[in-house]
Structure formats: structure tokens, C-alpha cells
Amino acid sequence: MNTFPFPSEPTEKQNAIEGAIGRWLLVGIPVILIGHLLGALALVAALMSANFNILSWVE
Numbered sequence: 310m311n312t313f314p315f316p317s318e319p320t321e322k323q324n325a326i327e328g329a330i331g332r333w334l335l336v337g338i339p340v341i342l343i344g345h346l347l348g349a350l351a352l353v354a355a356l357m358s359a360n361f362n363i364l365s366w367v368e
Contacts, residue, residue: 319327
């Protein structure tokens, strides 16, 4: 016998929280990853312009 007083449908607050989480997953995470990638490429470009031998690190 189930006596828990849970509503059958999610509340507006729950929908808002799920929407915010979905927004972070769809928008926030790719933007953060692309930003880190561009930052790493900028760092490599700065080191290469300062004549660091970065290609020897890869070998």
C-alpha cells in the first residue's frame, strides 16, 4: 500500500530546475570546453612565438 503524499505531476519549481540543468548541459558545458580549447591554443601560439620548441615536447 502506497501512502506517500507525492504529487503525480512535477511542480513548476521542479520543471524550472530541470530546465536550468538542461540549459547548462546543452549550452554551458560546450562553451566552457571550447573556451578551454581556445585558451590552450592561444598558450601554444604564445610559446611558439617566443621560440619555445614545443614540437620537441610532443616527440
